[in-house]
Amino acid sequence: MSAELLERKITPLANRRKRSGKEQFWLIFRYASLTFIWFLIVMPIYVLVVNSLKGVKDVYLVNAFDLPKSLDFSAWPTAWSGGDYFSAFSLGESMLRTLFFVLQSSIISAIIGSINGYVFAKWKFPGSNVVFTLFLFGMFIPYQAVMIPLVQFVTNLGVNKTIYVLVMAHVIYGIPICTLIFRNYYASIPDELIEAGLVDKASRIRIYRSIILPLSLPAFVVVLIWQFTSAWNDFLFAIFLTGGSPKLSVATTALNFITGSSNQVFYGLNMTASLIVSLPTLIVYIFLGRYFLRGLLSGSLKG
Amino acid sequence: MALQTNRRFSTWIGGFLLVVPSIAAVAVFVYGMIAWTVRISMTDRISASIKEPKFVGLQNYSNLISDSRFTHAFENLLKFTFVFIVGTTIAGFIMALLLEKGIKGEGFFRSFYLYPLAISFIAMGTVWNWLLNSNVDADAGGLNLLLQKAGLGFLQNSWYLSENGAAYALALPAIWQMAGYVLALFLAGFRGIPDDLREAARVDGASESKIYRYVLFPQLTPTLFTVLIILGHVSMKVFDLIIGINGKSYVTQVVAVYMWESTFDQRNYAKGTAIAVVLLLLIALIIVPYLRWVIKQEEENR
Numbered sequence: 001m002s003a004e005l006l007e008r009k010i011t012p013l014a015n016r017r018k019r020s021g022k023e024q025f026w027l028i029f030r031y032a033s034l035t036f037i038w039f040l041i042v043m044p045i046y047v048l049v050v051n052s053l054k055g056v057k058d059v060y061l062v063n064a065f066d067l068p069k070s071l072d073f074s075a076w077p078t079a080w081s082g083g084d085y086f087s088a089f090s091l092g093e094s095m096l097r098t099l100f101f102v103l104q105s106s107i108i109s110a111i112i113g114s115i116n117g118y119v120f121a122k123w124k125f126p127g128s129n130v131v132f133t134l135f136l137f138g139m140f141i142p143y144q145a146v147m148i149p150l151v152q153f154v155t156n157l158g159v160n161k162t163i164y165v166l167v168m169a170h171v172i173y174g175i176p177i178c179t180l181i182f183r184n185y186y187a188s189i190p191d192e193l194i195e196a197g198l199v200d201k202a203s204r205i206r207i208y209r210s211i212i213l214p215l216s217l218p219a220f221v222v223v224l225i226w227q228f229t230s231a232w233n234d235f236l237f238a239i240f241l242t243g244g245s246p247k248l249s250v251a252t253t254a255l256n257f258i259t260g261s262s263n264q265v266f267y268g269l270n271m272t273a274s275l276i277v278s279l280p281t282l283i284v285y286i287f288l289g290r291y292f293l294r295g296l297l298s299g300s301l302k303g
Numbered sequence: 304m305a306l307q308t309n310r311r312f313s314t315w316i317g318g319f320l321l322v323v324p325s326i327a328a329v330a331v332f333v334y335g336m337i338a339w340t341v342r343i344s345m346t347d348r349i350s351a352s353i354k355e356p357k358f359v360g361l362q363n364y365s366n367l368i369s370d371s372r373f374t375h376a377f378e379n380l381l382k383f384t385f386v387f388i389v390g391t392t393i394a395g396f397i398m399a400l401l402l403e404k405g406i407k408g409e410g411f412f413r414s415f416y417l418y419p420l421a422i423s424f425i426a427m428g429t430v431w432n433w434l435l436n437s438n439v440d441a442d443a444g445g446l447n448l449l450l451q452k453a454g455l456g457f458l459q460n461s462w463y464l465s466e467n468g469a470a471y472a473l474a475l476p477a478i479w480q481m482a483g484y485v486l487a488l489f490l491a492g493f494r495g496i497p498d499d500l501r502e503a504a505r506v507d508g509a510s511e512s513k514i515y516r517y518v519l520f521p522q523l524t525p526t527l528f529t530v531l532i533i534l535g536h537v538s539m540k541v542f543d544l545i546i547g548i549n550g551k552s553y554v555t556q557v558v559a560v561y562m563w564e565s566t567f568d569q570r571n572y573a574k575g576t577a578i579a580v581v582l583l584l585l586i587a588l589i590i591v592p593y594l595r596w597v598i599k600q601e602e603e604n605r
Contacts, residue, residue, distance in 0.1 A: 005490075005491045005494040005495050006413075006487065006490055006491050006494065027406075030401050030406060031406075033397075033401055034401050034402070034406075034408075034412050037397075037398060037401075037412075037416070038412060038415055038416075040479070041415055041416055041418075041419065041479070041483075042415060044419075044427060044430045044431065044434065044479070045418070045422075047430055047433075047434065048430055060444070061433060061436050061438070061444030061445055062442070062443075062444045062448070063444075064433065064434070064444055064445055064448075065448070065449075112324075112325060115321050115322070116321075116322050116325050118318075118321075119318040119319070119321050119322045120322070123315070123317070123318030123321075124315065124318070125315035125316070125318055125319040126310065126315065128318075128319075129598075131322075131326060133594060133598060134329070134334075135325075135329055136594055137333075137587075137590065137591070137594060138329050138333040138334075140536055140586060140590040141333065141337070141583060141586065142539065142540045142559065142579065142582045142583055142586055144559060144562050144563075144575075144578070144579040144582055144583075145336075145337050145340050145579045145580060145582065145583040146332065146333065146336035146337060146340060147340075147566070147579065148340060148343060148566060148572055148575055148576050148579070149335075149336040149339035149340055149343070150332070150336055153336075172328050172329075172332045173332070173333075175325050175328060175329055176329070179325070204317055204318065205317070229421055232423070233422070233423035233424070233425075234423075235423065235424070235425050235542070235543040235546065235547075236542055236543065239563075240563075240566075240567075251423075252423050252425040252426075252543070255425055255426060255429070256425050256546065256547065259428075259429045259432070260550055267433060270429050270433075271429065271430065271433075273429075274426040274427070274429040274430060275426075277423065277425070277426045278422045278423065278426045278427075281421045281422060281423070282418065282421055282422060284421070285417075285418055285421035286414075289414055289417065289418075289421075292420075292421060293417065293487060296420060296484060296487065297487060297488070297491065299533075300484075300488060300529055300533045301529075301593075301594075301597045302488065302491070302526075302529055302597075
């Protein structure tokens with residue numbers, strides 16, 4: 001699996017013997033380039049962080065790269081509660097609402113994915129490969145191609161008045177990728193393990209419970225993180241299915257409203273709000289980045 | 304083999320029943336709703352007031368061709384896609400090339416190179432909206448200021464506000480966000496090449512640059528194919544990034560944004576669905592052959 005390949009340790013050639021002058025040059029060149037790229041990649045998040053510490057007003061583009069003269073945290077509580085600046089939306093409330101629905105949709109997705117993955121890897125039925133391929137296509141479609149009927153459907157059902165509409169959307173449209181991740185993971189479990197269980201007259205369900213499930217933790221982490229991150233960052237479903245209603249705003253839609261609406265722009269607030277919205281997924285990435293990467297590579301079918 | 308598809312009904316029916324709910328969900332919500340979208344796109348439901356839409360065939364599609372706003376959005380999408388794919392592929396490839404041999408601190412660089420993938424386009428859009436400010440020279444801030452300081456003042460630009468360059472300018476943040484993905488794919492590609500190949504070439508006295516050119520790069524052709532497909536389909540769908548930076552503004556409208564505007568603001572479901580179907584076809588055109596290729600490879604490896 002490619003994700004493991006990334007972790008493969010390669011002994012640097014240069015360590016094996018004394019470096020020649022040419023090799024020395026290339027090593028320095030590589031470090032210089034890597035550092036230059038590092039600055040480019042870090043720059044936007046640096047701008048977010050320093051400008052969130054300059055207060056609400058008097059944050060200007062010409063000073064965007066300067067460090068704050070004195071630390072002013074006042075933009076943080078204001079961005080969180082909305083204060084007098086955007087009273088209709090509370091970013092804090094939207095964040096909590098997002099957390100509420102994202103946790104549910106990720107957990108449900110992981111359970112469904114695990115069951116499906118087991119069937120598609122170890123308990124195949126006639127035509128299961130074709131069905132699986134049809135699932136995979138569902139992973140790549142532009143959701144615009146289902147959006148209008150979906151909006152009509154949830155409106156008729158009345159679920160668009162609650163946040164569960166997003167739980168539903170992320171669970172259903174997450175089925176393909178979650179199934180794929182678990183199916184690939186289970187495919188790497190040797191068939192002999194299951195055959196041994198069958199010889200012992202254990203049922204397939206029993207084998208799933210007592211052999212497969214205890215081995216599944218890494219795949220669960222991958223799927224949970226993947227679903228968490230993509231649902232947290234999702235804008236398309238949120239904006240279509242909640243119709244931009246403030247009562248159902250989630251992190252991204254609230255942020256889009258805050259940064260895109262007012263006539264007078266307060267950059268200190270905007271930057272702080274963006275940083276707050278980014279923090280949950282960033283924290284997950286910092287601690288569990290390896291698993292996030294696996295989800296990402298699965299999405300290319302090369303996981 | 305007990306685990307190969309067993310034709311005996313009693314053996315497979317249990318597994319089948321477990322996935323029936325998912326099959327039903329995908330059948331209804333993916334394929335059923337695509338069919339429904341196609342159906343709406345062939346009616347005259349051009350505003351919310353039309354309660355009983357009539358069948359009009361491909362009328363909405365031919366309307367799109369003569370709709371200058373649609374062709375404008377389509378043109379923007381092509382411009383964006385071109386710069387985005389070329390830029391992201393090159394950036395990611397260079398990053399992988401710098402890291403592939405293993406270097407002290409690789410983990411550090413790699414983690415930083417990949418973090419943009421974890422952040423929403425909407426959040427980063429706020430920063431890029433600011434950094435890509437159009438002020439130049441004395442009033443400059445953001446990227447224009449950085450360019451001045453680097454002695455590249457002549458590159459200063461009005462970015463997404465420029466009339467011709469707006470779609471290209473938006474590829475910049477997209478490259479920033481997605482380059483890590485390409486890095487990961489290429490790095491995995493490099494590391495999947497058996498060491499023996501490299502060693503054998505070295506023993507034969509090939510120079511390092513020749514080894515890359517004739518031994519390693521040809522091995523990465525399938526990876527490059529994957530990268531282009533993935534970036535291509537991501538690019539076709541680009542939506543939140545554009546909204547995050549420049550909202551629905553005309554200059555930077557792409558197909559997905561125009562679909563949203565037609566559906567949401569104009570309530571023109573016939574037009575919205577027709578645009579969505581065009582988008583779906585564009586993506587299917589690249590994804591279907593890709594899926595077939597991946598599946599064929601998987602079967603060969605078995």
